[in-house]
Amino acid sequence: MTLAVLVLAAALAAPASAAVNRCAACHGGIDEKHAALVKGFERDIHREKGLTCAACHGGDPTKDDAAEAMDPEKGFVGAPSKADMPRFCGKCHSDPAAMRRSNPSLPVDQELKYYTSRHGKLLKAGDGRAASCADCHPPHGMRPPKDPTSSVYAKNIPRTCGTCHARQSSDYRAGVHGVALLEKGDTAAPVCNTCHGNHGATPPAAASIAMVCGSCHANNMEFFKASPMAKAWEKKGFHACATCHGNHAIAKPTPELLSGSHAVCLKCHAPASPQLAAAAAMKGTLLSVETAYASAEAAIKDAEVRGMDMEDARDALGQARMAMYQARTVVHSFQPAKVQEVAGGGADLARKAEGEARAAVLDFRNRRIGLGLATFVLTFLAGALYLRVKDQE
């Protein structure tokens, strides 16, 4: 019986001794830098997955003696050099068996992809400035990408990449995508790695720009690829979307891009050319639907402020907005007639919505006039009855 109790106690104690991690006891007291590393690791994703210091650095974490604990014969590797970092992390991240245990959803080709990236190639060529794993994923406190405190959380990526690519990061912040992500908080907005990839990060080539942008702006890409412009640009080696819209500092597209002093078409076409005339026609069409839309929206708001039900007008306005967006997309076909066809329908819907809103405001005024008349009649009758009462008295 006593023996059985002892065996059971030993069995229960066994897992506890396996989790012993004496590294922190010494390293936490070396200096402030090491203390911060030890403290940072307390909330590291690797620790949450059950890994200890020894899982990356090797050695024997159960020993109090430094020489024994950091004995190279026991697998101690210490801190890896920058050049060795991808292989160091790849010990687990490139090992399907290891990743299946801790995070089966994570791909195991990250190291492989890294070496195809510009960063990886430069590092391999001996450029010590090239970013390696720890430059984007600071160790000892690493958090998963969905954690808002992570260096690779969508809203933090421009800052992380901007550590080296300051100009591009600054341009991105000023562009539509940066504004959507950082100012409007839309975490679905594209960020650096959406276009460049992450572990295989590379600047998109001229031919692949349309594919990169087209992964979100699919219709724009389709219209552009089917247009006569696509072949001409291919010949000239233009970056499809970036030639007109820029790359990192992508400005909010307006009809002004088509014609006038800010027209991007002027980069290639003469001001008096038929191409510029077509662009001016498309600009006019877009402006006309935008004006009709804005006017209808103002009229609807005016009616809604007065408490009038504008559900139907809102529906029509929603359809007009859809047509307006479609017309902007169809511009990439560079065919004014097609743009007119789509935008014209939208403008008609907007005018219909505006008509309903104006009628509602008129109805609102008529209600008050009606109330005034009714009040007059009722007060007159009540007054007449009052006089009758006085007469009786």
Added chain:
Amino acid sequence: MSALKDAALSWLEERLPLRSAMEFASHKRVPVHRGDVFYYAGGVCMFLFLLQVATGILLLMYYRVGSDASYESVRYISAKVPFGWLMRSVHSWGANLMVLFIFIHMFSVYFMKAFRKPRELTWLTGCGLLGLAMALGFSGYLLPWNELAFFATKVGTDILGQVPLVGHWLLRLVRGGDEVTGATLSRFFGLHVAVLPALTALGIGAHLLLVQVQGMAHEHEARRTMPFFPDFLVRDVALWLLVLNLVGVLAVFFPWEVGRKADALGSAPAGIKPEWYFLAQYQFLKLLPGRVGMVPGELLGIVALNGVGVWWLLTPFWDAAVPERRRDAVVRWAGLGAITLLTVMTVWGHLS
């Protein structure tokens, strides 16, 4: 013209006791005194009920019942039907004003001690009519099937579930199931447009009959009286016109909202509260702790509220049991206490 009128009257007289009715009416008199202005409150209640019936019938022409139709039809009434918005707003404001005037009428009768023998039955029918008006308000509130209506009905009917023994059965009976659904809407609709108006019409008939049979209270004490026809009636109608005017102004300047469609899976809108005439009870229930000893606080509250209701209903009877020299003072202080408590709890409920 006069000959034609006489002929018509004599034709009717042969078939109806018209002259005797007119003769009876011509002798009906109303006391004139300091508080006679409150006599008009009852007439206003009846006028507002008739206004509710008229606007209710017009709304019925377009209203469709069902969880997939009610909200849409109310929206349609408010937005598309000519003067639909007016009918709906007048109906909603009229309902609120009707309850308000019933309260004014009830308290004026109370403080004039007009409930005393032989008018106990008039008081009882009046209390019954207040209950019917509140039931009409509660059932009508759900019919637009918007968020507020849905959650107010959910909270209101939840209270029924707290009744011991039969609570769950009552809850299922009222809701037509365990939850507030289209089935609840159907039965509330049936109650609102058929059962409750019919009972109210009968109640008003009985109430008026009792007033006729017993005459006005204090008629013999008053120094002066005035004939009901036409003097009092003319004043009555003048006031009705002013009330109609008030309803019109409220309907045009503060139209009743259509709100957002009820969503059983959505969360209750912030700051949701019942209609003002249920606020005092609601605030009282809110103040109670979860448990008082072994008894759930809510159950205790419901018992207490019902107790107060029964005590109020039985006013003519406990009043008669109070020694005569203290009777007036007891009635006055009990009434002032009731009004103060109702006002404080309602305002508190509104502000909290």
